[in-house]
Amino acid sequence: MRRNTSISLLSVGHACVDIYQGSVAALVPFFIAERDYTYAVASGIVLAASLLSSVAQPVFGALTDRWAMPWLLPLSTLLGGVGIALSGLSGSYLLTLVFVAISGIGVAAYHPESARVARIVSQGSHRAMGWFSSGGNIGFALAPLMVTAVVAPNGLSWTPWLALPALAGTALCLPVVRALQQKQADGPGTTTHAGKDDIPSFVKLSLAVVFRSIAFVGLSTFIALYARQRLGGSEVVGTAALTVLYCGSAIGSVAGGSLASRWDRVTVTRWSYLLTAVAIAGVVWVPGPAIYLFVALTSVGLYVPFSLQVTLGQDYLPSRIGTASGITLGLTVSIGGLASPVIGSIADATSLQTALTPLVVMPLVGWLLFRNLPEPTAPRPEAAASSEADDTGVVPAQQSGNR
Template sequence: MPKNRAITLLSLGHACVDVHQGAVAALVPYFVAERAYSYAAASGIVLAASLLSSVAQPLFGALTDRWALPWLLPLAAATAGVGVALAGVGGSYPLTLATVALSGVGVAAYHPEAARVARAASDGGHTAMGWFALGGNVGFACAPLLVWAVVSPWGLRASPLLGVPALLGVALCAAAVRAAGAQAVGGGAAEGAGRDDWPAFLRLSGAVVCRSVVFVGLSAFLPLYVRERTGGGEAVGTAVLCVLYAGGAVGTLAGSRLAERYGRLPVVRHSYGVTLVAVVGVLLVPGPPLYLFAALASAGLYVPFSLHVTLGQDCLPRHPGTASGVTLGLTVSIGGAVAPAVGALADATSLRTGLLPLLAPPVVAWFLLCGLREPDPAPLASPADAVAVRR
């Protein structure tokens, strides 16, 4: 179980925020079916959710390096929910892009500050940070079910109901801040926190970009691809997306446990090998076994998820908020920028051909991580030290 009440509340709040992030990809098949969007137009919605987030998240991270912003957590949860709630209102494509972009800003504002508070509340432990990351993965896993339950019977016009989890998220985030107490108030890096290793951080960030490209590509198009390969309906697409996301619950905790035994970098490197095998299986294996390879892809993509965050924070001990903003935000969101290119290739050829480029990123990530050494754990600043630094 998580170490303390603050981590538990942060994990639950993380789930309520990320259910809205996962809902964007889950809505794509419904936009294609109900509004006859092309693959490129539908993937543009994923890009809109990612674009502002990719730019804003490192900026929010830099702010949390200088000031503690615990009040931002409930506000961010509300913003993420409002954006998704409005996504299906009206038939205007620009309005849809604007609302999912608003949701992306809420997600961007949430993650760096939440990761900072979680890191402080966990005393830097991999397992506790894994529990925090698990909350986000559970939110992603619940997103397809929520979208299916709301949109399948009533259509996109029922999207305001998708904002309901945000109400719970606001309450949980406020309670988490109270439970964290001085850990939430303290921000910034201590003067003696060690040296930032920017070259190692940039290589790590490149690997996270590769993960993001595969994850977003599969999230956006795997439901449509499985429906095409199996001849199933909307429930088939929802089921495979649940498999892809739900495996993250197991993968995230497994990554933390494996890292404690074998080290973070070896675990992360091997996870990209698993991802490559999984994507090959998704593209080549017909019929129901697709679900098995979707589950394997989930494991390969989620095992390194929380490890990326702690590795980034340890590479930049003086800028943990920036590290969180990049590993949880900028690099993750770049996958959304690649999605329209995958969609355009699928429109010009076939969906299977459009997914073929997803074979390359795991290989690139593996080479980027070769030769990196395990960074020393970053010392955590006390609240008193953090206040002194901010002054």
């Protein structure tokens, strides 16, 4: 199996997993309509998917720093799908929270290990990591379409059909898992890495990820409802806005990898955050159908740094690649979900427009945090990896942290 084949399989598998992150927000309008939830109560479902995930992802990351666990990819993919599949079957709010939390744990287990595996098989290429990240974002983009197609005409009782992508994702990642397990059979099973950690820079990076996360998850939770309020119309109007938000993310991830090959990652991310603040302001305040344009610009701006922040985190913590991946890749959704109930409460007390206004500030804080971040100057791994890669396109895990 060559490198491009491995990355392609991982990218599509990533899409199948992140469908379930996007499904949580896409299900919120249906929970409100069918069960008469308030904004705050419905946003608690997003919190359930995020709370355990935010804690679990660094834990799984730390475990993958100590032991290579590629078998987590198929297992966590199934878990993510099963949780969402069961979420619509019971009218009990508590059981709904439990099932969504199970899905969140599956997503948490998947991302640190998948980011480590993707870095190995991509040999550190920014473009390849961009495609891997874009796969997840495509899953986000497909989520509202899939949820609307299944749930809108049939009701929440049809959510078991949403498990189908999990089955497909499990099948797609198995060939890559087998290739890696074969490599591990010929060498150590641990994943130790060389290099000096830059903890202060990693902390600044992580804080920027948190504020970016609040902006994206806040919009993804409420943009469908907000678009319907601003434009009127049926659920299709809101679904279209959410789909634009997710589709722009796929474009942004690929663009980020290409831009980083021309300019450094810190510069690209800093400018992206600055432009994103302007775009979010347009979403909140510009009237009429132009909201779709500003939603698209916001999405691209928020996702240009997506894969760049993952590799920056890995380079700032080269001795703890899994932990870095769990925090930077996981926090993009997890911590943002913690803010959703606050946004929902403000919306219940005032209006959605008032509740979404603070999101304009979030990318500005990220821009400030990135102003003094250094760009890692260690050699790119492609040069070292090219001499060690074999016909499978996979390099030893011990080399994946060198940059």
